[in-house]
Amino acid sequence: MNDIKQFLRSNSLRPTKQRIVIAGYLFDGTDKHITAESLSTELTKRKHIISLATIYNTLHDFYENGLLKKLILSSDRVYFDTNTDDHHHFYSEKDQFLIDINKNIKVNGLPKTPKNKKINKIEVIVHLDK
Amino acid sequence: MNDIKQFLRSNSLRPTKQRIVIAGYLFDGTDKHITAESLSTELTKRKHIISLATIYNTLHDFYENGLLKKLILSSDRVYFDTNTDDHHHFYSEKDQFLIDINKNIKVNGLPKTPKNKKINKIEVIVHLDK
DNA sequence: TATCAGTTTAGAATGATTCTAAAGTGTTGA
């Protein structure tokens, strides 16, 4: 709890009650893939009522500060990933199911990068089912 | 034009005026990445006024029939791709810019597929800028 | 402890997409 406060402060985030609760849940040592909605549900289960606006604000604050990754996999919800290491995913749209691929994936055979552009990151999504 | 009609029929799509115009534009031999909005703008330029509802309907009909691929890259618009071959993309969110990678990309080092699941497709997105 | 910038929140707004239901059209069998 004081760890969490320090953690937030060290990321230039004021440790408010809401951020402490959310960070406590998100960064408990277990990697998580969540959406604003699923996070809200999870917090409500734990009797922590936090407005959706704050949940969105907090997810963005954490994202802006590099504490979360953003995953765009579906057109109707944004996923956030507590695993900020470089990694990839298995994804089942059908089962709304997302699994980290932490192994060292190598992408071979890329053509040259478009003129005046730099590669920011390479994302591999392994789509399951259909 | 009669080619287009046949093309639509052979894909179990009734060749309506609107579908003929849209297919004529989309499948002119040049690969395209479009959104409902950009397609609408493009058709309007060409003096073909088609309602947005029909544009959405048609894109989905074409997609359902395998004439288009769907690309989820941003949370606020869906891209459709007239290149239905297996391929990957360079993507610049900043410049809303999308380039095909048709070269034979190889993804090495994938772990085993989750139990009871099958790989549907592997998608590589090379994000540019930041 | 007063002050103030930063934060939370209810509720409104946004905007891409989907839905509804009424009018229009391509197909087909007689």
Next chain:
DNA sequence: TCAACACTTTAGAATCATTCTAAACTGATA
């Protein structure tokens, strides 16, 4: 040829995740 009907188009309403607004609240600081 054309009536009949299933399929399609469309305006406008609805949906819904997300963002915005602006007022109340709170953590940090001196």
